[in-house]
Amino acid sequence: MNAEAKKMSLTTRVLVGMVLGIVTGFAIRLLFGEEGFVNEYIVNGLFDVGGQIFVASLKMLVVPLVFVSLVCGTSSLKDIATLGRLGSKTLMFYLGTTALAITLAMSLALLFGPGKGADLSAASTFTATEAPTLGEVIVDMFPTNPISSMAEGNTLQIIIFALLFGIAISASGQPGERVAAFFRDLNEVILKLVALLMNLAPYGVCDVKSYEALFTAQRVNHLYHQMNLGA
16 A cells, blocks of 8 residues: 555645545535534544644745745856846746736736626725835835745745845855855755655645535535525
8 A cells, every 4th residue: 555655646646635535524524414523623623723734834835945945046156147147037027927917817807897787886985005106116025124024925025035145145255155055955954844745735635625525515505405495
C-alpha cells in the first residue's frame, strides 16, 4: 500500500483526498444526521479544525517563500543591467495581462449586461471611495516598514523590498556573498517545509471538502424538507 502511495503523484493524491472528503461528508450526514456528537467532534472538531490548520499553513508559507526566493534570485544576478531588463519585461507582461483582463471583463459586461433590470434603489445610499492617483499607487508600492508589510501580507511591497535587498547583496562584494549564502540555505529549508506541507495536502483537502460536504448535505436536506412541507 505504501509503495503504491509513493507512486501516486501529488496531484492524484490531492484529487483522491478531495473526492474522499466529499464522499465522507455526505456519508456522515446521511448516516448520522445532525447529532450533537457528530456536529461537535466531527464537523466542528476534526474537519473544521483540521481544514483551518491546513489553510493557515498554506498562508504561512507565502511571505517567507516569496521574500527569500526573490532575494536569492536577485542576488544571484551579477549584472544589474540584466535585472533591469528582466524587470522591464516583467512589468510589461504584468501591465499587458492586466489590460487584457480589464478589456475582457468590460467586453463580457457589455455583452451580457449583468444586473440589467435589477432594482438598485436600496443601494442609493452607497458612496464610492475616491480612487487613488497614479502617484499614490506608485508610492504605496514602496514599504515604509518592510516588517509591517510582511506581517500584513502586502505582497507587492514585499516584492519591492526583496528586489532592492537582493540588489544590495549583489553589489556588496564579499559580505554580500556571505549573506547570499545564508539566503540560499534558508531557501532550501523553506522549500523543504513546502514539500512537507504538500505531502499533507491530500489530508488537508480531505478535511476541507468533508466540512463543506457536510454543510452542503445539511442545506440540501433542509431544502428537501421545506419542499415537502410546502407540498
